[in-house]
Amino acid sequence: MKYAFPFAAVVALVLIALIGVQIPGMQYFFGVVIPYLAMALFLGGFCYRIFYWAKSPVPFKIPTTCGQGYSLPWIKQDKLEAPNNTSQVVARMFLEIFLFRSLWRNTKATVYDGPKLTYESSKWLWLFGILFHYSFLVVVIRHMRMFMEPVPFLVSFVEVGDSLLQIGAPTMYMTDVTLVLGLLFLFGRRLVNPHVRYISLANDYFPLFLLLGVATTGILMRFFLRTDVDINAIKELAVGLVTFQPTITAKISAIFYAHLFLVCALLAYFPFSKLMHMGGVFMSPTRNMANDSRMVRHINPWNPDIKPHSYAGYEDEFREDMIEQGIPVEKGLPPKPEAETKEEAE
Template sequence: MKYAFSFLAVIALILIAGVGSQIAGMPYFFGVFVPYVAIAVFLVGFVYRVVQWAKSPVPFSIQTTCGQGKSLEFIKHNRLEAPDTTAEVVARMLLEIFTFRSLFRNTKSEIYDGPKITYESSKWLWLFGIVFHYSFLIVVIRHMRLFLNPVPEVVAFLDWADSMFEIGTPSMYMTTAGLIAGAALLFSRRLVNRHVRYISLANDYFPLVLIFAIGVTGALMRHFLRDGIDIVAIKQLAVGLVTFHPVIDGEIGAIFYIHVFLVASLLVYFPFSKLMHLGGVFLSPTRNMKNNSRAVRHTNPWNPDIKPHSYAGYEDEFREFMVDAGIPVEKELPAQKDEA
């Protein structure tokens, strides 16, 4: 019932904002105070998490090698799968970040009578993931039209391109559908696939349900529950927030406050959850290290500083005791003066 908990949590958030924003004076709480707190927690929390990661030493050279490492000249080096130089690492990282290359290798295993186990490529995760993430990115950039005054050409163009099918008025965005469908598919994958369902926790379901609810409230606000959605008043508030002079002019519909509250919840939740893979993807040692452990010695930064101690030095230190104990030495003790 881990997913039921996520639904309950999101419904609670919706009720808090939906009912709360209707109390006199509370629009300022939900429209001004909550967003400021959320963005502050997001930024401070994000930096804190990255700094904590950066403080952790990497004791071993642990890149994931997916191909032939650099070796002798006649052995073909796989430059992307076992990067040897910084440029190759950067290329591998860029492909990972922009195309989710490692998800493309996702496999599923099944047991048949026999018993016999089979493995087969399963690209659904990659497909849902890429639809979801790119839709989300474009949705976020599109929202800049409400925060930037005047609106840059790029944002206006993106807005136009995203709604180029002109379905309804205001016209539907492709990425709204992509975001909602992506979240729903990633969520249902966790329910349908037994293996993934077994390892799924409430903190896997919750962000998906939350983002799904953000997408749905956004679409409802744009297309269906338009009463009280005066875009000029909303932009005035949004631009006001980023210029530190927030104004709430007139009444804005409850659906707007629900949407904003859910986004604020996401921002607050972000730094303390798996969503930190936004920063983590850059910091994963299995991807960002060079596959050059044969050529360059990887030093564990937390190793204590142990100086080398050769046998000659050891004998120098303990020669007297060794001679006393009758242990053979390579270099005899210097002749004693009083015996001479």
């Protein structure tokens, strides 16, 4: 069921868009209202999550360390595995964000007959993970040409480089293939690997199906339903959305609305899902903190402001009770006034 529900949800989103745009007047709703709402949810949710993480206190120094930390001068430090200053932390973060260093170092443990436990390198996850993420980045950059006029040089350069092989007509972009391959591997890994399949939930499969739906509808528009798609009308709508002067024409096909609706669903879902690791990696204390707990004192922000209570103050507060219970005190009770002594005698 954890496969069927996410898949059915994506199919339902496609059908809602395909059927909804057939209703007169609903093209404006799917082409203008939904994109604005999705972008507002994406920006608002993204900023809220980052702000919430940023203000969360970190009670302990908890950087991930997998190597020799800074110690005596004649002991070699592993500066990436146990960084002790800001520049080393930045270097480790850079490799993690742009090269997925932790996935490259990934190993798998396997028990063979004997029993014998072995640790083996597992680079497939790193390869297809980086393949998917960079393909998705290139696709996003390529699509910027739809929102800009004139098209910036960087966007044109990326587009030319992506179609460098010049396969087919229209030219096939390399990232169209690598994006789908990366998604299929990440999905297949959750099916084939019993350990990953056991811990996978519906919310792990839904973004995969959603991204596959976005990629599939985009490929359909470019290679199979090209005659039904008016690229000029789509660009007019895209530029209008950016300039807050959207224009809907009857030339826009239903498959484009399905593609756009899936993209909007992805944007709206993004801040509330595990996809937020894109922003969360910058806020992770296990990565962005230096391993300098013995050099710099880390103040726990959760510690309350405790006022010290000396023993002399404690005795002043409870001296009478302590004497009554026979507990020795450093100071006796002060002599009572003469009037109080006469009243007690009477």
